Amino acid sequence: STGEIIWALISILLLFTVSGCPQECRCNTALKTVDCRAQELKEIPTKLPYETELLYLQDNKIQVISHTPFITTPWLKILDLSNNSITSVSSKTFHGLHHLQVLNLTNNFIQHIENKVFNQLQNLHKLDLSFNRLLSLPESLGDNIKNLTLVAVHHNLLQRIQRVLLDSLSNLEVFLFKDNPWHCNCEVIGFRLWLESFLYRGGTIDEIVCFSPEDLKGKDLFKVPYEKYRTCSAISSSFLLANIKHFSSDPKGINKHLHHDEHGDGSHSDCETKPKPRPVSLRHAIATVVITGVVCGIVCLMMLAAAIYGCAYAAIMAKYHKELKKVEHLAPAIEQGSAEEKEPLDSSLA
Template sequence: MKGDLLLVSSIIVLMHMVFGCPEKCLCHQTSKTVDCRNQGLVEIPSHIPPETLILQLQNNHIWRINQNAFSETPLLKILDLSNNSVSNLSSGVFQGLRYLQVLNLTKNLIYYLENKTFSSLPQLKELDLSSNSILNLPETLGNNTGNITLLSVKYNKLQRLDRILLESLPNLKVVLFKNNPWECTCHVIGLKLWLESFLYRGGISDGIICSTPENRKGKDLLKVPYEMYGTCPPTAAQVHLANIHHHSSEHRSSLKHTHHNENGESSHSDCEPKPKPRPVSLRHAIATVVITGVVCGIVCLMMLAAAVYGCAYAAITAKYHREHLAPVTELGSPEEKEPFDSSLA
């Protein structure tokens, strides 16, 4: 009996050595998945098979990720680190994961991210940072993160989010903001403009609910009218949006300021005042069109009334001349001729 147990144990050890499956983990060769869930791990296990495509590390106690933790798994496509104790991510922890597409970091203790944390993940499409303690996000998530289509920052401690970060993700299709203490003061105008444009293009979002100031608490950012920010100074985001909307008109305007010299060379006048970009509001534009239409209508009615009045006055004057002045002229003609005839006699 002891000999049989020893044989089985030897076979298990041999299999681990051949396939390189970490202790406490299950390795599925067909799906190339390594399952290390619920094992009380405190760090990334070693001896993970290099052909692994899916690595499941959720529901452990991992609190630190070493720089070369994934150097042996360059083919990883899905990495799940949810429900651990990770608090810090240095810029090189995901080095070498060139094919990673899904990264799940939900339910950790992350409070800070460097702007190059995800630079080594050029194929990353889904990034879930929900349920952490993130206070601020950098202006970019990395130099090669343009393929991200889903970004979730739900259940964090974010009060604001720089629009530059969102604009650095041109392929973004879904962005989730729920349950953050969003501060809806002047700085949020850029985010509001971006979100309106994002939804207009068909993007999906759960919206931004204001926490402060008190008079906007609980309100959807998209439903807070721009008039509420009337005292805010113009922001770079507003100017940027205005430049986008007015690009073609500014280009035509610049052509008007171009003149040709005697040699046929063209030059631009530097003395011409350039139009100042102004923020665009669809509601204001519609109101302007309606008001302009009403004013034009009133002016047209006034002109029509004046024309009718002029025609009526001319008709009455002509009728008066025919009825009153013509008979007097006919009666007065013989009397005027009578002295002339007598003088001839």
């Protein structure tokens, strides 16, 4: 029928459109690769082959990424957008790329990344955001990316990274931070504690050099003594000293303080002394008191038993010495009586 013929023509046209290779690119059907490098492209080309797994778009002039540009290439595993002029990345940019493993966005002009931009990239292993102008990272970066092993953010404008973001990167192995203007005030404590735990677990990082405050400028974050933060309002000095060798078990609590200080009115200094917080666990405190009471009771009972034993021993020994003295006092009289009994017997014999 006419309808079937029209539908067949539309299907052939769609197949040609999806499976075609853009004029500016080189396509390798066997390797499922599309190479569009250094073609002065200003936008991501359309009509990419549906089965594409490797897409190279580096060294172009792409500034704006259109809405869902990769919807026709759902099998992408490697996407390289480095060395372009991209300024921002929206939440729909990588929509549908459930198989993407490597994403390279290095050497662009990205200042902002929307919060849910990476949420659909469940199989992403490597994310390179280096050499951009990022002021912050999306807090939900690791919410759905459980396989992420490498993140590179060196050469950006980052001053801090929120602890809640770091805690979500459960399988991370390499985190590169070099050449960012890190602000090493009280808000960096949670970041440093996480880094120490990350290194203890075998993770790899590069150097983190403080940019501010002025007295710490140019100093390695790990060489800043913890005493510098003893009076910080973010966490108490007791909590800080307790976590120098042991990673905090309540990261969200720390982040809550840090988040509050970051968005405060700025009327307080970074290291203003605050009242000591209440105990973390009342149940643990009560258990400690009970155990201490039991131990003290046992010690008191042992001391009482020792005192009773000592008194009884002293009484027995006193009675023993008294009886001994009586025996010694009666001994001479017994000996004298024995002598008098012997004299008549001797005289009678004479």
